[in-house]
Amino acid sequence: MKWSETICFPQPLQDVRRLSDVPVQDWDGLAREREQAAYARGRRDGESALNEQLIQQRAEMVELQKGVLSSISRAVPQVIHETEDALLRLALEAAQKIVAGMPISAEMVEAVVREALRQVEDSAGVIVHLHPDDLALLRKQGAPVLEGAAETGPLQFVAAADVTRGGCLVQTRFGLIDARREVKVEQLKQNLS
Numbered sequence: 001m002k003w004s005e006t007i008c009f010p011q012p013l014q015d016v017r018r019l020s021d022v023p024v025q026d027w028d029g030l031a032r033e034r035e036q037a038a039y040a041r042g043r044r045d046g047e048s049a050l051n052e053q054l055i056q057q058r059a060e061m062v063e064l065q066k067g068v069l070s071s072i073s074r075a076v077p078q079v080i081h082e083t084e085d086a087l088l089r090l091a092l093e094a095a096q097k098i099v100a101g102m103p104i105s106a107e108m109v110e111a112v113v114r115e116a117l118r119q120v121e122d123s124a125g126v127i128v129h130l131h132p133d134d135l136a137l138l139r140k141q142g143a144p145v146l147e148g149a150a151e152t153g154p155l156q157f158v159a160a161a162d163v164t165r166g167g168c169l170v171q172t173r174f175g176l177i178d179a180r181r182e183v184k185v186e187q188l189k190q191n192l193s
Contacts, residue, residue: 088192096185104166106141109134113145116170116179117155129160129169 102108113128120126130138135157138146148154163169167180 092185092189092192095188099166099181099185102166104134104137106137106143108166109138109168110143110145112166112179113168113170116168116177119177120170120172121174125156125173127156127158127171129158129163129171131163131165131167132159132161134163134165134168135159 109130113130116128117126136159138157145155146157160169164180164182167183170177170179
């Protein structure tokens with residue numbers, strides 16, 4: 001087709017103007033407008049993606065926080081239990097050291113014997129085993145317990161090297177009452193556990 005040939009259209013053209021009647025376009029301004037529109041669209045898309053990412057990170061942080069709080073809530077009772085056990089052991093060790101360091105007196109030995117005798121149900125044939133030094137101390141002081149007690153009647157006292165200082169063993173025809181210091185400490189441990 002040549003430039004000078006006539007073009008025939010099957011239908012008449014509508015809204016057609018001659019190029020000389022069209023206003024002159026500002027191509028630089030049009031490019032700037034399109035660039036600004038693309039920038040705004042990119043910014044909106046970036047902000048939207050960032051918001052989605054922040055929402056996801058917040059959800060992950062909430063799950064992490066729940067996990068940490070759950071771990072702490074499970075660990076606290078265990079720590080409390082371990083702390084109570086440690087304090088109990090410490091208190092028992094301290095009490096044991098204090099008792100072990102106390103000087104043995106006739107009054108103290110007599111109190112231990114009387115406490116053990118309170119557990120005696122049958123007063124016939126009661127034998128009290130004491131450490132030899134404790135028995136000598138009671139005899140030297142003329143302790144009233146050596147003559148017996150109204151509730152138990154006459155008592156027999158025997159020196160026994162296997163009884164530690166400050167304690168006693170009371171033998172009856174029904175059994176043995178162990179009132180040695182180390183046994184009392186062990187009973188205290190069992191009662192507190």
